[in-house]
Structures are given as C-alpha cells and as structure tokens.
Amino acid sequence: MELVWRDEDGARLAATVWRAGGGWRAVSSAMLGGGIGPLNWVMNAQVRGRYARTDPVVHLAELAASFGLDGPGTGMLTAASVARTMRREDGGVAVSATVGLRVPTWAAAPEGAADPELAPLHLDVPLPAHEPAPPRPAPPRPAPPRPAPPRPGTINIVVAVPVALSDAALVNAVVTATEAKTQALLEAGYPCTGTASDAICVAASTSGEQEPFAGPRSTWGARIARAVHAAVRAGAEDYTEYLRTSRP
Numbered sequence: 001m002e003l004v005w006r007d008e009d010g011a012r013l014a015a016t017v018w019r020a021g022g023g024w025r026a027v028s029s030a031m032l033g034g035g036i037g038p039l040n041w042v043m044n045a046q047v048r049g050r051y052a053r054t055d056p057v058v059h060l061a062e063l064a065a066s067f068g069l070d071g072p073g074t075g076m077l078t079a080a081s082v083a084r085t086m087r088r089e090d091g092g093v094a095v096s097a098t099v100g101l102r103v104p105t106w107a108a109a110p111e112g113a114a115d116p117e118l119a120p121l122h123l124d125v126p127l128p129a130h131e132p133a134p135p136r137p138a139p140p141r142p143a144p145p146r147p148a149p150p151r152p153g154t155i156n157i158v159v160a161v162p163v164a165l166s167d168a169a170l171v172n173a174v175v176t177a178t179e180a181k182t183q184a185l186l187e188a189g190y191p192c193t194g195t196a197s198d199a200i201c202v203a204a205s206t207s208g209e210q211e212p213f214a215g216p217r218s219t220w221g222a223r224i225a226r227a228v229h230a231a232v233r234a235g236a237e238d239y240t241e242y243l244r245t246s247r248p
Helices: 056-066 117-122 167-187 218-246
Strands: 002-008 011-019 025-028 035-038 040-048 073-080 086-090 091-103 151-161 199-205
Touching: 011 151, 011 167, 025 167, 040 056, 040 091, 040 151, 056 073, 073 151, 073 199, 086 218, 091 218, 151 167, 151 218, 167 199, 167 218
Parallel strands: 040 073, 151 199
Antiparallel strands: 002 011, 011 040, 025 035, 025 199, 086 091, 091 151
C-alpha cells in the first residue's frame, strides 16, 4: 500500500494506492469499480470535509489516471485522514482501514428517526459563534470558543486474501468483515454499526482452488475477521484521541 499526495481545492490531500497487478479479483461496494470482477489496483482517496462535487465517479477516474492506474480497479473517497490509515495482518490476510466517525449510525433505524441515542456523537452540529451581552449593568459575558471544524466520517476497508475465493465466499467475506467492523466500534465505545457511507473492497488471489467459505469460523474468514477488527478498532481509538486533542 503506497501513500501518495496531491494538491486539490487549496488543500494537501493523501490517498493510498495498492498496485496489485494481475492475479486478483474482488468484491467491492465502492462507487468506482464496484461489484465482483478482476482487480489491478485499489485507491482510497481523501477529499475535503465539505466535498461538493456531484460527479464522484468521474472524480475517482481522474484521480486514478493521475496516479498512473489503469485496467480494472476500484476507487473510494473519504474525508477521514488517509495519512492515518490503520494496517493490520493475520495469517496472510492484510487489511487497511480509514476510520472517520463524524456521524455514527445504526443500520436499522426507524424511518425518519433522528437517532437521539447517538446525539452525543454528532460532533458536526454548529455551536453559536457568540452570545449577546447580558442586560446592563451586568458585565458582558465572554463569547464561547468557536466550534471546531466538522470532523470527517466514513469507514473504508480494504482486505487482501492470498487465496482464491468463490463468488459466494467473496460475498461471505464482506459479511464477516462488516460484523468484525461493528464489533470493533462497539468495543471502542461507539454505539453504532458504522456510518451511512462506509465502503469495502475484498480482494482475493486467483491462484489455486477456490475456497467455498469465508464465514467467521472458517479458516480464512476468521483471519479476515481478526484483521479487520484490529484495524478498525485501532482506527476508532485513534479517532477518539484525535477528537480529544483537537476539540476546543
């Protein structure tokens, strides 16, 4: 996994690029290159927190070309700090994850629900920039500190498995990784299943006989689960520390 940089919208932004080459196929929920198919590369690109482009697939294709990526691949976007990507391995399975929890949420919420149980974690709600002075003759009250800028969201996960997986096992691996992600978030103190914009890519080798299973109690599924759990938990704990040190 290579860390690359670019200047965009007046900011210095990072991206991770995995130039996998041939011999891989993947299942992905990413906007660019999603679905099941051959894989030459994976890109996870950081954007500014107030991302406003309405053509993210075109944007991803432009970024891929600028980094010299060609052939089939998958691209993801995140406002989380890509330079803080967490990498973990278990038994040959390699995982990288960027973890941003600006708006953590439960997957199954009632339609239109405001998720009041998550209100303490909604860190991007603006605070008043000032308070009016109280009536005289009382002395004016000091203005509260200005709010910190909105914190980034989205959890993007890339999983590389060094054995072949059947189509069913690839889909099963996504389920396993998602379960491990949620376990890690809960253990890190975030009462949620993730964010509404999470994305994942699971890549498997095309060499050898295909493994039929990737559930959490299969050989390779268990390794996927442990590696994803470790990367996401480390990322969530790092995000907590980032909030602790950056909030006013």
